[in-house]
Amino acid sequence: MPAAPSLVPSQPLPADPSSILHEVFGYTAFRGQQQDIVDHVVAGGDALVLMPTGGGKSLCYQVPAIARHRAGRGVALVVSPLIALMHDQVGALEEAGVHASFLNSSLTSEDAQRIEREMMSGRLVMLYAAPERIATPRFLAQLDSLYERGLLSLFAIDEAHCVSQWGHDFREDYLSLNVLHERYPAVPRIALTATADDLTRADMIERLQLGEARVFISSFDRPNIRYSIVEKDNARAQLLRFIGDEHEGDAGIVYCQSRKKVDETAAWLVEEGVSALPYHAGLDAAVRKRNQDRFLREDSIVMVATVAFGMGIDKPDVRFVAHLDLPKNIEGYYQETGRAGRDGAAADAWMTYGLADVVNQRRMIDESPAGEEFKRGQRGKLDALLALAESHDCRRVRLLDYFGEPSQPCGNCDNCLSPPATWDATEAARKALSCIYRFHQNNGQRFGAGHLIDVLRGKVTDKVTQYRHESLSTFGIGADVAETQWRAVLRQLIALGYLRTEGEWNTLELTPTAREVLRGEVPMLLRRASDTPRSRGKGTRGKDTRGTTTGRTKERAPPIALDDAALARFGELKSWRAEVAREHNLPAFVVFHDATLAEMARAAPGTLDALSEISGVGTKKLEAYGKEILRVLAAAPAQ
Numbered sequence: 001m002p003a004a005p006s007l008v009p010s011q012p013l014p015a016d017p018s019s020i021l022h023e024v025f026g027y028t029a030f031r032g033q034q035q036d037i038v039d040h041v042v043a044g045g046d047a048l049v050l051m052p053t054g055g056g057k058s059l060c061y062q063v064p065a066i067a068r069h070r071a072g073r074g075v076a077l078v079v080s081p082l083i084a085l086m087h088d089q090v091g092a093l094e095e096a097g098v099h100a101s102f103l104n105s106s107l108t109s110e111d112a113q114r115i116e117r118e119m120m121s122g123r124l125v126m127l128y129a130a131p132e133r134i135a136t137p138r139f140l141a142q143l144d145s146l147y148e149r150g151l152l153s154l155f156a157i158d159e160a161h162c163v164s165q166w167g168h169d170f171r172e173d174y175l176s177l178n179v180l181h182e183r184y185p186a187v188p189r190i191a192l193t194a195t196a197d198d199l200t201r202a203d204m205i206e207r208l209q210l211g212e213a214r215v216f217i218s219s220f221d222r223p224n225i226r227y228s229i230v231e232k233d234n235a236r237a238q239l240l241r242f243i244g245d246e247h248e249g250d251a252g253i254v255y256c257q258s259r260k261k262v263d264e265t266a267a268w269l270v271e272e273g274v275s276a277l278p279y280h281a282g283l284d285a286a287v288r289k290r291n292q293d294r295f296l297r298e299d300s301i302v303m304v305a306t307v308a309f310g311m312g313i314d315k316p317d318v319r320f321v322a323h324l325d326l327p328k329n330i331e332g333y334y335q336e337t338g339r340a341g342r343d344g345a346a347a348d349a350w351m352t353y354g355l356a357d358v359v360n361q362r363r364m365i366d367e368s369p370a371g372e373e374f375k376r377g378q379r380g381k382l383d384a385l386l387a388l389a390e391s392h393d394c395r396r397v398r399l400l401d402y403f404g405e406p407s408q409p410c411g412n413c414d415n416c417l418s419p420p421a422t423w424d425a426t427e428a429a430r431k432a433l434s435c436i437y438r439f440h441q442n443n444g445q446r447f448g449a450g451h452l453i454d455v456l457r458g459k460v461t462d463k464v465t466q467y468r469h470e471s472l473s474t475f476g477i478g479a480d481v482a483e484t485q486w487r488a489v490l491r492q493l494i495a496l497g498y499l500r501t502e503g504e505w506n507t508l509e510l511t512p513t514a515r516e517v518l519r520g521e522v523p524m525l526l527r528r529a530s531d532t533p534r535s536r537g538k539g540t541r542g543k544d545t546r547g548t549t550t551g552r553t554k555e556r557a558p559p560i561a562l563d564d565a566a567l568a569r570f571g572e573l574k575s576w577r578a579e580v581a582r583e584h585n586l587p588a589f590v591v592f593h594d595a596t597l598a599e600m601a602r603a604a605p606g607t608l609d610a611l612s613e614i615s616g617v618g619t620k621k622l623e624a625y626g627k628e629i630l631r632v633l634a635a636a637p638a639q
């Protein structure tokens, strides 16, 4: 039973984690391993926390920081890679009544000095800073002084995988972070990441000298995310159908590989009536910031972006992440798709991929200036992703297996929901490879996929005539297999490493292992390429409680089912929240989450006490907004 908020300022604040969770954040219970992690760190232990996006990592260091501050231990330093996002993170803490700040290059020198004074006095609870600041002599001198006075409470290293060169977004500045341990050995450290395979994990422990740290590994499953990977046919049309059928008016992210493609796709979506914005490193910083702000603050923006966008974006209600191009590896894919559905409500991870994607990614590795060992690592990782894309069994089982976690078929991915047809492509694969072999016998000639398919299907084109390929023994031996199936066969032969592409024209070449296929030693059970995309239409989701939207309205449904009167209250609460968010220059979800507003609308509390029971309403927010909320609720129309 939560106690009534104490408004007596002189009373010492409770320093135990459960009280802090309730009083500051308004939550009733810790989730999963949070309690163990928090207890361990509050007691001064080091921790490495591997938890999926949306799992609740922030509380794992915020609660200990508050607890240790209340116990007189001063300031926690939070290392976070993206200065652009510190503003909102700190804003959310201040909203909850926690004295937090950030130091970065966006501040005026006056502001920076004021914050430094707060820090040096030990009054600040949390300071956010980017890694490049930490290794500066000036900052280290400040930390020295805090340390000598026992006012350095905790180091939290967020996005800790950035320290690893095996990870997908290595940052040089992270390497200097082991100075924290060497220089301030008595200060507990907590490193957190949502993504780390075995290799990255070991690397992280070594580079951050976390050998003594307790490792907390949560399940990486994100059960509310539905994974779908579709064969690329007409990617734009597929994307539009996906958004139109399933995510009208939702906030989402569309990832593309190149800046040019980002610009073109965003412009095209706008033409098609979708509120899309571009984001990539080539855009003006001001434009980038404006687009990101709009994405965070407005309800239904689709952000079309390169991978430059997203790290640290903690918008909870992103309903889909779509990939128009293949990511580099499973970690990248999982990190990017993990940005959907942090609030726990149903969300989609959708990707379209085709032959060209496989060829491109392979070529990017081959042509990179990196050393052979590194390239081998990258190839292995790409192979795992390709195997996921081509798989006909549960996507989630494969994803979790990659992170070392055994699981059962999930019932919430495309393959579980409508198992793909498979066919025995052993013979077809042999035909394709032997045709390439015949080309090669002719003066070492090489050709691309298009011409190969024409020859296999017995199509007489100019090129066929020019090279007299109609006289090859393999001409027309694959007429019974449709062109789309052939593309799928070739894609999978490349994915599996039996074929590779060469040069500007992506001509096909056998690899040494192709022999096994030619001899018929490798059985090939392949997904049957589907001519018509499988559509599950609307309203088929088991867990989805969202109402249906009509026409092209952009009004979003609440996260729980509400009757008409409650819906009216929800609408009023949202307008009120929008005003507060504008006034404070913060995203609406920082004021209150949709789920919290929906619960208020449902329960319609009439007193501050009753309001304080709702999850997400902490003491500070109750004090700041409680009366206003009661007024809004009372004034809402009955219908």
Ligand code: ADP
Binding pocket: 027, 028, 029, 030, 031, 034, 051, 052, 053, 054, 055, 056, 057, 058, 059, 314, 316, 342, 343
């Ligand atoms: P991560 O950083 O791991 O992606 P966050 O820390 O952003 O996840 O948490 C995801 C969401 O879950 C946030 O909206 C947060 O407020 C909420 N959350 C975290 N822990 C709890 C809890 N114990 N009870 C209720 N909500 C929680």
Ligand code: ZN
Binding pocket: 393, 394, 395, 396, 397, 409, 410, 411, 412, 413, 414, 415, 416, 417
């Ligand atoms: Zn599944």
